[in-house]
Amino acid sequence: DTAVSQTPKYLVTQMGNDKSIKCEQNLGHDTMYWYKQDSKKFLKIMFSYNNKELIINETVPNRFSPKSPDKAHLNLHINSLELGDSAVYFCASMSGLAGYEQYFGPGTRLTVT
Amino acid sequence: QKEVEQDPGPLSVPEGAIVSLNCTYSNSAFQYFMWYRQYSRKGPELLMYTYSSGNKEDGRFTAQVDKSSKYISLFIRDSQPSDSATYLCAAASGGYNKLIFGAGTRLAVHP
Numbered sequence: 001d002t003a004v005s006q007t008p009k010y011l012v013t014q015m016g017n018d019k020s021i022k023c024e025q026n027l028g029h030d031t032m033y034w035y036k037q038d039s040k041k042f043l044k045i046m047f048s049y050n051n052k053e054l055i056i057n058e059t060v061p062n063r064f065s066p067k068s069p070d071k072a073h074l075n076l077h078i079n080s081l082e083l084g085d086s087a088v089y090f091c092a093s094m095s096g097l098a099g100y101e102q103y104f105g106p107g108t109r110l111t112v113t
Numbered sequence: 114q115k116e117v118e119q120d121p122g123p124l125s126v127p128e129g130a131i132v133s134l135n136c137t138y139s140n141s142a143f144q145y146f147m148w149y150r151q152y153s154r155k156g157p158e159l160l161m162y163t164y165s166s167g168n169k170e171d172g173r174f175t176a177q178v179d180k181s182s183k184y185i186s187l188f189i190r191d192s193q194p195s196d197s198a199t200y201l202c203a204a205a206s207g208g209y210n211k212l213i214f215g216a217g218t219r220l221a222v223h224p
Contacts, residue, residue, distance in 0.1 A: 104156030
């Protein structure tokens with residue numbers, strides 16, 4: 001039974017397109033995150049939501065827009081995709097705000113051509 | 114300068130060796146220190162955490178934090194081929210638990 005799931009697993013698209021990645025967790029957690037991992041494996045936080053409220057918003061181009069319809073879901077929409085957006089995007093979740101164990105999804109490998 | 118620095122390796126060791134993985138950090142406000150393990154094409158999973166300075170042991174793994182020198186270490190005893198993965202150190206200062214990750218060290222344990 002998958003704890004944190006992401007769709008799609010792979011996404012290949014052309015520059016200028018708009019795409020969305022979806023994340024769902026069935027752990028009952030109320031904090032969710034989006035991370036970007038580049039080709040050198042460097043994992044960097046992008047956004048975090050707690051109970052559908054945006055609590056972390058790093059310096060990310062405004063082409064990236066997260067949306068949390070409820071506590072169990074966090075989606076990421078990317079407009080006008082650029083070559084530099086190619087990376088693996090990970091969703092993660094955590095219980096509450098005071099902890100350290102974040103549960104990561106399997107990742108979405110985005111390739112922009 | 115990145116807030117958490119980690120040598121990306123790769124590190125290749127024979128089975129049974131003791132492995133030492135290290136990170137340094139620059140932000141004195143960091144209080145929580147974690148090691149995540151990431152297998153190829155998978156998401157990271159928490160391996161160990163420590164709060165402030167000190168040691169923590171879990172089976173073959175020992176995590177060590179020295180806040181005076183801003184140094185984080187992970188030791189793996191009797192390393193196994195199944196330990197082959199990328200190891201990411203992370204630190205947080207509390208408050209929404211924004212984790213700052215190092216670049217990850219790729220470890221290969223060969224039989």
